[in-house]
Amino acid sequence: MKKTNVVKLLTFLSHAYAQRMKFPLKGQKQTEMMVEVWHEFLERYEDRLILTAAKKLAVNNSDWPPSVGAIVKEAEDIVTPAEDKITGDEAWKLVLKAVRKYGYYKPDEGMNSLPEKVQEAVKNFGGFRAICHSKANSSYVRKQFVEIYDSIAERYRKYNYLPESVKENLKKLNDDCDQNYLE
Structure with a gap:
């Protein structure tokens, strides 16, 4: 504008x-x-x-x-496309569908079938195999996953609101912090 x-x-x-x-x-x-x-x-x-x-x-x-x-x-x-607006419960349903379709023996295919944010939530949960081993119908497991997903989705949303100049400054600051940490 x-x-x-x-x-x-x-x-x-x-x-x-x-x-x-x-x-x-x-x-x-x-x-x-x-x-x-x-x-x-x-x-x-x-x-x-x-x-x-x-x-x-x-x-x-x-x-x-x-x-x-x-x-x-x-x-x-x-x-924002509809696929990026999915809720935590919808993300959980996608994960369960992938678990049923690919199971424990095809975790890479299962992960690749999921949207990016859902993949990140699965990784933060412990990975695709961890979900395969969990009790999929457990309300506790679902609740934990939904909380992880909602946190990731909120972080993405907030980041997308920022002007490009602020995103660049954040990246530089993050890179500087990483560099200082390594030294």
């Missing part, structure tokens, strides 16, 4: 939430700063997507104007 369209978006929100959001702000510097901050978070998105997300939020939450973060979350939700 270009800065000129960020200004249009903020103007739209100002009109949609007449008494709750003021734009432009009183001072030129304040207005420029607001546009700059919103642009940093929205620049990687298409104008149509952001406007759709803002309109959806305006309809579903008409009391208060959305923050830039709420608009980013709504935009990400719009573009």
Whole structure:
């Protein structure tokens, strides 16, 4: 989204939430700063997507104007494929289906049949064979897996909300920490 369209978006929100959001702000510097901050978070998105997300939020939450973060979350939700929105229970059902189909003797095929986040949850659980050995109908096993999966899915969601510049900084910081740890 270009800065000129960020200004249009903020103007739209100002009109949609007449008494709750003021734009432009009183001072030129304040207005420029607001546009700059919103642009940093929205620049990687298409104008149509952001406007759709803002309109959806305006309809579903008409009391208060959305923050830039709420608009980013709504935009990400719009573009996220259905397979990436599966719940922990749905992920568990996929794992059980793979266990029934591939069993203990074909763990690689079983893992490859699962979506990426589900594979990560299976690995964190102890691996495909560990699930094969567990009591699949046990509510405790299911609960543990769902908690692991939900944690992974939440981490992915939060990471996807971040602007590219923040993702790059996090990667650099992580690499620096890893390097310092090895020294």
